[in-house]
Amino acid sequence: MPTGAKGVAIRCSGLRKRFVSRSSTVDAVDGLDLEVRSGECFGLLGPNGAGKTTTIEILEGLLPPTSGEVEVLGGRWDAHADDLRQRIGISLQETRFAEKLSVRETLDLFRSFYRSGLPPEEALALVSLQEKSGAWVGKLSGGQRQRLAVACALVGDPELLFLDEPTTGLDPQSRRSLWEVLRALRARGRTILLTTHYMDEAERLCDRVAVVDHGRVIALGSPGELVARLGGEHVIEFALEAGADGLREEDYRGLPGVSGARIDLEGVALTVTEPHVTLPALLERLGRERLALARLATRHVSLEDVFVDLTGRHLRDDTASTAA
């Protein structure tokens, strides 16, 4: 059984994947380097189309890379596939299990593929789906299906878990209950690699996050570190009355306590260290220029701000910034 460098679950370097079709050539993954440590929950964060799924499917051994090196649990897919399959668990972005099989039967099926693993009832208990054990998969809600998908990934008692957008499309309560499942797994020492385009998910679950855009890692670190790079912990968001021209970004940056300023369609966002210092100065300056406020709010900095700062785009929608 191959064992890798101590403490490293996944390592890849120079990863590239090029999709060639008649009409276009797309570099979905474009020189991506990554190292996931054993026992951590690692998040690939990026907007739709950033190359997250392509990356995770290459790491899962489901897609061959165009070039680059991949090492998973110290093994390589071309040499140790059988062994690796026994040691990892996977939840794809979307799998529709057989509708006419019960939850328990589906888990029994997946359990039978592994040499060792959890009793199916235990895997069900991990995702709090015991009471649905006898129900047909076709009768489950979206959140329950997603938890079943995670249970199927867990039933082989994997050392390493891959989850591709595990909570996309779920209601807030289902998302929260799935987060609990994942937190409990990490507490048991399992390594988790997940992709998400939800900021809050990455912030709450992940020890470290790689922000991915256009097939590359553009920032890497713990959510706290990434946020700290913005130079402030708070954001002041405001908009001026319609028709007002306002100030330039440089003018805002000149205000006391402001470490960053951005103007876009929705208004102005200032990254600040101390709101109680910046706010009076801002109001005083706007008053002097005879600019009236339409709204103003302060909040904590999030990974969303990090992403916008790095790319000039929001994560969810791909609206380009209007900032010059």
Place this chain on the structure above:
Amino acid sequence: MSRTGPFRTLLLSRLREFYREPEAIFWVYGFPVLLAIGLGIAFRERPPEEVRVDVVVAAAAPDAGATAAALKALEGDRRFRARSCAGEECAQRLRLGRTDIVVVARAGGVEFRFDPTRPESILARARAEDALQRAAGRIDPVAVAERQVEEPGSRYIDFLIPGLLGMNLMGGGLWGIGFVIVDMRVRKLLKRLVATPMRRSDFLLAMMGSRILFMLPEVALLLLAGSLLFQVRVQGSLLAVLAVSLLGAVSFAGLGLLVACRAQKIETVSGLMNVVMLPMWLLSGIFFSSERFPAILQPVIQALPLTMLNDALRAVILEGAGLASQSLRIAGLVLWGAASFVLALRWFRWS
């Protein structure tokens, strides 16, 4: 906790999915039997038809005795359904086609009234005259003996049952393998399965195993329905029928796998299956003999797997042939199946 092997759980899953789908059960098991019953009834051998004869009893009969004699002669013959009525009523019944012929007694003989453009009336005239002349004492110079042939084995239903069996084996292989696999691919279930340590051979063998298990009731039901409802007898050994059916099922499962090996959409595989099946529905002798097609087409028709299967099934079921006499067809089916399998595995797309 019970640990079962992946082949068994895969097979079990497939069986459960199948029997929990009432529609699938109907199309696989119910429909062919209904088709056999419907066609068997539509094309059944009819009993010899009665001839309907009206005899006119005139109020002032010139010869009441002759009428009575005529009626008696016809009534005594079970080929006739005779009734007597008044002249006007008889004419009306003839016009409306309720009787085939009207016999009017005349002095010294009878008069036949009928429409010569109606075949049944011409038949009625010949039969009625024959019966009357004999009743009156005619002696035929040539002795005629009759033997009516209506043996099981030569009827349409006998021809049909093996054809339906073959058609069902083809449909089952293509739908039961081809459609199911593409459906699993669309659902990304195939991809999810290969993301586990599952051996791909276990999966394919389980699919094949499920086909063989589904095939057994298919064959049994059709043969049973044929036997109970239409007295279709299996002349050859049941084991030989089973062996040929098994080979057909496996061979068409291979074809199903080939059809499904790359299709990414249900629409694609449905189209492909129709392209594969339609020529065989038409040409391979399900409902009528493939020999009706021109000689120039015969080499192609004889090379189709369903033609081989249908011909082998008919030989075993209707003629009581042994497997050895069918070795060429059996070899052909093996070749079709093996070639499909090899190509399907080479081109197969799991995701």
